[in-house]
Amino acid sequence: MTASASSPQTRHFALIPAAGIGARVGGAIPKQYLPLAGKPMLQYALDIFAASALIAHTFLVVSADDGYIDDFLATQPQLAGKLTVLRNGGATRQDSVLNGLQAIGAQLGADDWVLVHDAARPGLAADLLDRLIAALHGDEVGGLLALPVVDTLKRSGGTPEQHERVQATVPRDALWAAQTPQMFRYGLLTRALEQAHAQNRVGDITDDASAVEMLGLQPKLVEGSPRNFKVTLAHDVALAELFLKT
Ligand code: C5P
Numbered sequence: 001m002t003a004s005a006s007s008p009q010t011r012h013f014a015l016i017p018a019a020g021i022g023a024r025v026g027g028a029i030p031k032q033y034l035p036l037a038g039k040p041m042l043q044y045a046l047d048i049f050a051a052s053a054l055i056a057h058t059f060l061v062v063s064a065d066d067g068y069i070d071d072f073l074a075t076q077p078q079l080a081g082k083l084t085v086l087r088n089g090g091a092t093r094q095d096s097v098l099n100g101l102q103a104i105g106a107q108l109g110a111d112d113w114v115l116v117h118d119a120a121r122p123g124l125a126a127d128l129l130d131r132l133i134a135a136l137h138g139d140e141v142g143g144l145l146a147l148p149v150v151d152t153l154k155r156s157g158g159t160p161e162q163h164e165r166v167q168a169t170v171p172r173d174a175l176w177a178a179q180t181p182q183m184f185r186y187g188l189l190t191r192a193l194e195q196a197h198a199q200n201r202v203g204d205i206t207d208d209a210s211a212v213e214m215l216g217l218q219p220k221l222v223e224g225s226p227r228n229f230k231v232t233l234a235h236d237v238a239l240a241e242l243f244l245k246t
Contacts, residue, residue, distance in 0.1 A: 011112045012133060013104070014049040014058040014181070017096040018042055018119035019066070019089020026234045032119040033068045034237065037244040040072060041231065044122035044244065050082040052126060054133050055115070057107075058082060061100040063089035093118075094205050098193040101186065110187030113142070116208045117181040123227035123243050124181070132181060135222040142184035143220030144209045145228065146176035179224040182208040191215070 022031025032042040042060075049058045058079075062069050064087050073085070086103050089096040097116055108114070115132070117124065128145065136143050153170040156163055184192075192211035196202050205211050209219045227243045229236070 009109070011056040011108075012054050012115060012183075013108060013112060013186075014055050014115045014117060015097065015100050015104075016042075016045060016049075016058065016060045016117050016119050017089070017093050017100065019061055019063040019096040020093065020120075022120065022232075024232050024234075025237065030066070030068065031231065033072060034231075036122055036231075036237065037241045041122045041240075042072065042119050043076065045117055045119060045124055046076070046079055046083060048124050048126055048129060049115075049117075050079050052129055054130065057084065059084050059086055059100055059104055060119075061086045061089050061096045063087070063096075092202065094193060094196070094202050094211070097208060098190070098197065101190045101193065105186075105190070108186045110185065112186045113183055114186050114189055115181035115183045116189075118230055120231045121180055121228050122231065122240055123225070123229060125225065125227065128225055128228060129181065132183060132222050136183050136220060139220055141217045141219055142182075142188065142212065143222055144182035144207070145179040145224030146221045147179065147224050147226065149175040149177055176221050178207050178209060179228050179230075180207070182219075184208060184212055184219070188212065188215075188217075 018032045025031045027034050033040045046058060049055045060083060062085060069085060086100050088099040088103055090099050132145055149172045153172050154166045155168045155170055157165055157167045189208060192215050196205050196211045196214055201214060212219055231237060231240050
């Protein structure tokens with residue numbers, strides 16, 4: 001990349017997609033507002049980014065009909081001036097991220113870094129955030145937190161009858177489970193997601209890095225933490241609370 005890769009003007013921004021409802025966790029309210037160890041899930045990530053001297057500003061993407069966000073913000077004076085809410089979430093996570101990126105284009109330079117982080121990962125710790133930013137300093141592509149896979153992996157069959165039958169054991173060597181934040185330059189990430197849309201390949205994208213990979217680039221893997229897992233199913237709530245209390 002250009003000399004601006006290490007320019008002192010290059011800033012870091014957080015972009016948090018929080019426009020999902022989290023149906024699999026099964027709560028009465030959207031997952032990101034579920035109370036976890038006394039605080040709404042969303043607050044954990046927002047507080048980490050707001051407290052970091054490395055993050056210039058945080059953008060939060062919620063759906064246009066989010067009926068919880070205003071009450072939530074009213075209880076978060078520590079975020080004032082550090083957070084902008086974008087009410088343009090989309091039908092999928094990738095739509096929400098792209099809508100968010102397009103909405104902030106006038107405020108960012110193409111070489112500024114954007115750290116996209118799931119609201120559903122309340123266990124991101126400040127030292128892990130620092131480590132990701134340090135590991136990608138001056139990197140030409142960007143990268144993501146991820147954990148090496150330790151379990152033996154099985155692939156089941158595609159049909160309903162074969163769904164619970166092992167079709168193959170997948171070698172786990174060199175496999176990583178992607179986490180967030182995923183950190184890319186504003187211009188590159190926006191281009192990657194726009195191109196995936198234009199080519200009708202959005203269905204193949206389950207994270208930000210996969211859109212960048214479609215450009216033929218190789219994001220860097222930076223070791224994450226089990227604490228930074230994504231709260232997805234009902235039993236994850238208790239596990240998250242255990243982590244968050246320690
Ligand atoms: O549903 P899942 O847990 O995979 O969502 C990951 C993140 O993407 C969550 O923070 C969720 O709120 C967000 N999301 C979004 N817009 C959607 C769906 C999910 O911002 N349409």
